[in-house]
Amino acid sequence: MDLNLMRGLSVSTDSKIVLLVLDGLGGLPMHPFDRTELEAADTPNLDALAARSDLGLSRPVAAGVSPGSGPGHLALFGYDPLKYEVGRGVLSALGVGFELGENDLAARINFATKDESGRISDRRAGRISTEEATKLIDLLNQKLNLAGVEVFLIHEKEHRAVAIFRGSGLSDVLSDSDPQRVNLKPLPVEPMNGDAKAEKSSELANDFIKQANAILAGYHPANTVLLRGFGMYPALPKFDETYKLRAAAIAGYPMYKGLARLVGMEVLEESEGIAGEFQTLEENWGSYDFFFIHIKATDAAGEDGDFRRKVAVIEEVDVLIPDLLALGPAVLAVTGDHATPAKMKNHSWHRVPFLLHSEYTLPTASSFGERVCAGGSLGVFVAEEIMGLLMGHALKLNRYGA
Amino acid sequence: MDLNLMRGLSVSTDSKIVLLVLDGLGGLPMHPFDRTELEAADTPNLDALAARSDLGLSRPVAAGVSPGSGPGHLALFGYDPLKYEVGRGVLSALGVGFELGENDLAARINFATKDESGRISDRRAGRISTEEATKLIDLLNQKLNLAGVEVFLIHEKEHRAVAIFRGSGLSDVLSDSDPQRVNLKPLPVEPMNGDAKAEKSSELANDFIKQANAILAGYHPANTVLLRGFGMYPALPKFDETYKLRAAAIAGYPMYKGLARLVGMEVLEESEGIAGEFQTLEENWGSYDFFFIHIKATDAAGEDGDFRRKVAVIEEVDVLIPDLLALGPAVLAVTGDHATPAKMKNHSWHRVPFLLHSEYTLPTASSFGERVCAGGSLGVFVAEEIMGLLMGHALKLNRYGA
Numbered sequence A, B: 001m002d003l004n005l006m007r008g009l010s011v012s013t014d015s016k017i018v019l020l021v022l023d024g025l026g027g028l029p030m031h032p033f034d035r036t037e038l039e040a041a042d043t044p045n046l047d048a049l050a051a052r053s054d055l056g057l058s059r060p061v062a063a064g065v066s067p068g069s070g071p072g073h074l075a076l077f078g079y080d081p082l083k084y085e086v087g088r089g090v091l092s093a094l095g096v097g098f099e100l101g102e103n104d105l106a107a108r109i110n111f112a113t114k115d116e117s118g119r120i121s122d123r124r125a126g127r128i129s130t131e132e133a134t135k136l137i138d139l140l141n142q143k144l145n146l147a148g149v150e151v152f153l154i155h156e157k158e159h160r161a162v163a164i165f166r167g168s169g170l171s172d173v174l175s176d177s178d179p180q181r182v183n184l185k186p187l188p189v190e191p192m193n194g195d196a197k198a199e200k201s202s203e204l205a206n207d208f209i210k211q212a213n214a215i216l217a218g219y220h221p222a223n224t225v226l227l228r229g230f231g232m233y234p235a236l237p238k239f240d241e242t243y244k245l246r247a248a249a250i251a252g253y254p255m256y257k258g259l260a261r262l263v264g265m266e267v268l269e270e271s272e273g274i275a276g277e278f279q280t281l282e283e284n285w286g287s288y289d290f291f292f293i294h295i296k297a298t299d300a301a302g303e304d305g306d307f308r309r310k311v312a313v314i315e316e317v318d319v320l321i322p323d324l325l326a327l328g329p330a331v332l333a334v335t336g337d338h339a340t341p342a343k344m345k346n347h348s349w350h351r352v353p354f355l356l357h358s359e360y361t362l363p364t365a366s367s368f369g370e371r372v373c374a375g376g377s378l379g380v381f382v383a384e385e386i387m388g389l390l391m392g393h394a395l396k397l398n399r400y401g402a
Helices: A003-009 A044-050 A069-076 A088-095 A130-143 A196-216 A239-243 A254-262 A273-283 A297-303 A307-326 A370-374 A383-393 B003-009 B044-050 B069-076 B088-095 B130-143 B196-216 B239-243 B254-262 B273-283 B297-303 B307-326 B370-374 B383-393
Strands: A017-022 A053-059 A104-114 A120-122 A150-157 A160-166 A224-232 A247-251 A290-295 A331-335 A352-357 A379-382 B017-022 B053-059 B104-114 B120-122 B150-157 B160-166 B224-232 B247-251 B290-295 B331-335 B352-357 B379-382
Touching (some): A003 A383, A017 A069, A017 A307, A017 A383, A044 A053, A044 A307, A044 A352, A053 A383, A069 A088, A088 A104, A088 A150, A088 A224, A088 A254, A130 A150, A130 A196, A150 A254, A196 A224, A239 A247, A247 A254, A273 A290, A331 A383, A352 A370, B003 B383, B017 B069, B017 B307, B017 B383, B044 B053, B044 B307, B044 B331, B044 B352, B053 B370, B069 B088, B069 B254, B088 B104, B130 B196, B196 B224, B247 B254, B247 B273, B331 B383, B352 B383, B379 B383
Parallel strands (some): A017 A290, A017 A331, A247 A290, B017 B331, B247 B290
Antiparallel strands (some): A104 A120, A104 A160, A104 A224, A150 A160, A331 A352, B053 B352, B104 B160, B150 B160, B331 B352
């Protein structure tokens, strides 16, 4: 999206936009002749909505490229994810409410399990409990001692935490230690340019890992940490300036809260679960004109390869659609930030189903699924265009040119 | 395709990719309510494959623009054909195995027939035999004498040859002498910028044509030459660096071999005919992880306006598909570099049918043809994205961002 164009054309109005993101919504059939998760789900409300909506498939980042959650969401918010790079560490730091400063270097930590040969046998340490992880984080915070910098370790959820290195002369041009697959040894963190700051920061990170290994040596399954997504605070154009929107985010997972804060959304305190998120929407309906609602459970089910559970989450969301529509949004879009097919147990590059309901649509089907979206009136388009479509359908953009 | 992105994300794996290019595959119905060549062809194997594949239509170069073979293939290989310009002469020179140097200027030569008024009556001199053309090339090599440069004339096939001008201060910013249609006079070669090198090179080329006309004056039908596709050696990023692929090319026609060499593919010695090309693939299966197979006969039939022959070539390829699949490619894509509808007897700008088979597809049809591709899950996309799709489906790209 051309953000300057948006800035020039956008106007503030009373109409309300809801962007409902089912993380990793896009799917695949488990066998060539079957249906995808979304096609298989029993979704009478989304189907009825599709019959009054524009449909299409959106492509995040680039052909064949599987996006991480950061780039996937930046594209949904209208930012070119190849231009605006945000390390996952930054998102995590913001997500846990850490006040990131300009000199801070943030990184994502996973507790992981390594076997006797030093290879990673579980990249998530069996998804250890929050209780157990919190204890280990406290232990690390107590014992770690890095030369010349302060280190803050903050627990996120289960096996996930974030590290912030505070000191002068740091750089985020660093490779990950996470080998991305099991049965491989962790990688050394390496500087990705010749800069002295990157060199120094990589030494710091490797020293951190070495100390953490020593501290965790007696524990199981969390006997090591993997670092990835190094990032320093990025300057992103803000939602209120670009789109003139008073934007609110409702998300159950810290990283998505962090991402929303980064683009200037206010993060609302949500009640428990998917129904809780919709309840939070209803309670705050009068105070904002843009709502980003993030549902994590679709992605989690996809990553676990659990086709049935992903279907069930989609059906759980479907039940809540009538109450959402009753609030009277001018625009309701339902989509994902990327595909996470249960078949692949991973994020994928596949194009993502997109539904946009407003008073001004050209419906092409009476159900919601990947294949009807392929034949929809929006065709296949890049995900960065979504914000423009939402703004247009909400009548929040002035005409371009006389 | 963003080649830097590919370079950053690509990983070498054992999975194998086959890119099967039927040159000029895209077609049109001869009459509005008829079928295209591909739709009319009896292709049980491609149809069965389509039912397990992603389908789409690819757009080379730009809307409404008919690509030459060079730009058409560069786009297939992931290179922006508007950024990476390669004169056809360069491809021809590489195709005949000529060791092109940095100071060499290459151009394509067609033997042609001009009538008494100086107009071109046949742009291919009746497709004169290789035997006859070779004699004329020898004669020209013997008698041509250009001031300050060496000239090498090398015969290609039938009416086609390549000229290489070797000397200092040459430029390829030159227009063609080929008027592209019959009953027009050949055009003078003109410099296309104000550069002194282009000026000098145009004079050289026009002097070359003048001398050739004098030498060929007594011959028929090859009584003149047309020059086109001036080019100097271009620096293209190589396949092994960009995609980390050990790539091999199987092509029966010198120009496509040359193009494959230019991007760093190894050119395999192929057996005769289409079946011979597939046999070469089988014999070399273990030694590479990317195969580009080029079938010229579809384009040749289209250029001759021979709808039935183009259908027959497609059917000949179809028969060989099961053996290819039996080799077990992770990804098999079947497409063209551009359309050559028999109806137009020429390359055209039309979008090109594209089929991609892998384990991770979202099939939308049970046949392969232009119109089912238009409704496919890949939609209409730019041809440069094809390499990204192949790499993604072969699981040869890391995730982008965390």
